[in-house]
Amino acid sequence: MDVLRRAGVDGYWWDNNTGSKGIADLISFASLTKQKNSKLCKDGECLDDIFLTQLDEKLAGITKNTVIVLHQIGSHGPAYYLRYPEEFRRFKPDCRTAQLSDCSRDEIVNAYDNTILYTDHNLSEVIKLLKKHQDTVDGAMIYMSDHGESLGENGLFLHGAPYMFAPAEQTHVPFIAWFSDQYAQLTGLDRSCLQTYADAPTSHDNLFHTVLGMMDVVTKVYNPNLDVFASCRSKAIANPIRPQS
Numbered sequence: 001m002d003v004l005r006r007a008g009v010d011g012y013w014w015d016n017n018t019g020s021k022g023i024a025d026l027i028s029f030a031s032l033t034k035q036k037n038s039k040l041c042k043d044g045e046c047l048d049d050i051f052l053t054q055l056d057e058k059l060a061g062i063t064k065n066t067v068i069v070l071h072q073i074g075s076h077g078p079a080y081y082l083r084y085p086e087e088f089r090r091f092k093p094d095c096r097t098a099q100l101s102d103c104s105r106d107e108i109v110n111a112y113d114n115t116i117l118y119t120d121h122n123l124s125e126v127i128k129l130l131k132k133h134q135d136t137v138d139g140a141m142i143y144m145s146d147h148g149e150s151l152g153e154n155g156l157f158l159h160g161a162p163y164m165f166a167p168a169e170q171t172h173v174p175f176i177a178w179f180s181d182q183y184a185q186l187t188g189l190d191r192s193c194l195q196t197y198a199d200a201p202t203s204h205d206n207l208f209h210t211v212l213g214m215m216d217v218v219t220k221v222y223n224p225n226l227d228v229f230a231s232c233r234s235k236a237i238a239n240p241i242r243p244q245s
Helices: 002-006 050-060 105-132 181-187 191-196 204-214
Strands: 010-015 028-031 066-071 140-144 175-179
Touching (some): 050 066
Parallel strands (some): 010 066
Antiparallel strands (some): 140 175
8 A cells, every 4th residue: 555655546444443553644534433334333332234325425535546545344253243234144153142152053054155145235335336437437356354264173163273274264265356447458468368367376476576566566576577467468568656755
């Protein structure tokens, strides 16, 4: 975010979790958990749809290159049942307590699957908003989880095991991207090319360089070999963004 800021990109960090851990110190930061929303918030926690109204309003007024980070609560446990509303209780019976020892493994898995269903909905709504404002915004979305969750496999629950010993359930995470027609045309991105790389191994090491590449930022700290989308751009950008010295 600091490199984007130096390049003149407007940066916003909207938080529905536990903060940015210093990443958003130099950009606009807003904690959405402090909002008073009787429908989406309860006991100091909010559902991730809390982002949508504010995002709709922000997209309507964007006039320059902008990156908005939506730091979701997502599927954080152990209180999985608090992460989705009643209408997303599709998998039942679901564990309705943070005391996982009081639930069967099937109930825990059902609750977790409901959080995934709700996150899928939330990302879909973000894409709908980008489409809604496509006349004025050449939009793209990139989503990456910071970690997975153990749900009882080999007796493990939650996350945070040392990386050397962490099981795949904690280290294999979703990485999803969506691009509008206008964005793909502007950046020369071949989306059919991306499909051929959909199952290629990537990691968090790629995120920094991929985001810089998506925003056409020219900087010595950018490594195109770590930009997941670089090989699928068919043309040079006419007006790349260069950070200020």
